Amino acid sequence: MKVLRILAFPISILYALVVHIRNFLFDTGIFKSKEFRTPTICVGNLSAGGTGKTPMIEYLIKMLKTTNEVAVLSRGYGRKSVGYHSTESDLTVEELGDEPFQIHAKYPDILVAVDADRRNGIAIIEKSSNVDVILLDDAFQHRKVKPTFAILLTSYGKMYYNDWYLPTGNLRDSKREAKRANILIVTKCPENLSELEKKNIISDLKPKLNQKVLFSFLHYQQQLMGGPAKPSLTEIKNKKITLVTGIANPKPLVTFLNSEGISFEHMNFSDHHFFSNKEIEHFNTKEFILTTEKDFVRLKGRVENMYYIAITHQFLGDGAEVLAQQINQILKQ
Structure with missing residues (x-):
């Protein structure tokens, strides 16, 4: 596999060129990004998978749902359906996609929709539902929509700044696009991550002056779920x-x-x-x-x-308070 990735290096150069041209066209306004009246919170990454986007979406649902009507819009990667679908209809996991279906199973009162065209999906949600905020799952590269607030995830041990473009590496977007995020979250950290290592990571991430860097870890539940007995580990x-x-x-x-x-x-x-x-x-x-x-x-x-x-995101230090404060400030505006 590593040999194939090395051999694919010329393809990765071509991929990087396409990525840079596309971002340039959006940055200069030749391609248009649309804002919507409903606040949108984007959760995404620069690398291909494995940063914990779905647990972060669930974390935001839990944080917001008591005081807001929340909807989730995802592409529904790997689903065996096309176009717009939502949990307002009876859908199988194959039609909705595994991650949206997981969210729906856990939060059945939340509208979960899928559409590869996020503009179309948001427009339908705004017409058909009275929601206060839409969570955009894995939409950082979907630049046709300009989110109200953008959260960029990067996994500890697999930081995007140490990566290279697909297919040689796992990057699907330019590292420079991190500038579009409001908050950077380093996920899957050790629970005992030292302050010195945090400072070193922040130095490597090079956040803008207005960007916060937060650190989270995955908390694994000791009691297993799914079966009738629910045994402990x-x-x-x-x-x-x-x-x-x-x-x-x-x-x-x-x-x-x-x-x-x-x-x-x-x-x-x-x-x-x-x-x-x-x-x-x-x-x-x-x-x-x-x-x-x-x-x-x-x-x-x-x-x-x-x-x-089951797993949940938990933040180190005051990360939970910082995230909640920034999102609540956006929603009040």
Whole structure:
């Protein structure tokens, strides 16, 4: 795989050129970005996957829903449908996409919509629903929409400033586009991240004067979800566990389970993988399936003895207060 990425370097140069030309056309106004009357909060990244966008969207829903009518608009990557769809209709995980379906399952009272054309999606939401704020999932590169507030995520250990363009690296946008973000959040940090390392990371990120840099970590729940028993991690240590993952970066989860003394075999699939009947049959021969919440929504009802480990974003220091203050200030305006 590494050899193929190296051989693809000329393609990455071409990709970088296209990215820079596109951003130039938007920056100069040749291509237009549209603002909407409903406040929009964009959550995105510069790299391809694995920064924790969906848990961050869920964090924002939880923060905002008690005082605001919230909607979520996603592309619905990997779904087997086209155009605009929303949870106002009865949709399957294949039609809505795994991540939007996960959000809908957790927050059924929140409008969750999918549309590759974010302008069209926002326009339909504004016409059909009375919402106070729209969360744009993975829309940092969708420059046809100018968000009210933009949150840029970068994963600790895989910072965008150390990356290169696809397909040699994982960058899908120019590092310079970080200037469009209101807040930069370094996700998946160690819980004991030192102040010195924070300062070094901030120095490498080179934020603008008006940009805040926050640090968060993934909190893994000790009690498993999905099945009727809801055992704790301690209670399953004597079981023969098969970990099934179809996410961009399973490494943090694997590291966490190892730190908990959990032994397992790992069946790793590509991000947004839709499991075949043959794979499902194989899973059902296993004693105990442990998976992620995103994979669980695709496998629910098809695999027995299956549980998932829930995760949430938690901030280091005063990060939660800083984020809430800035977003609430935007919504009041």
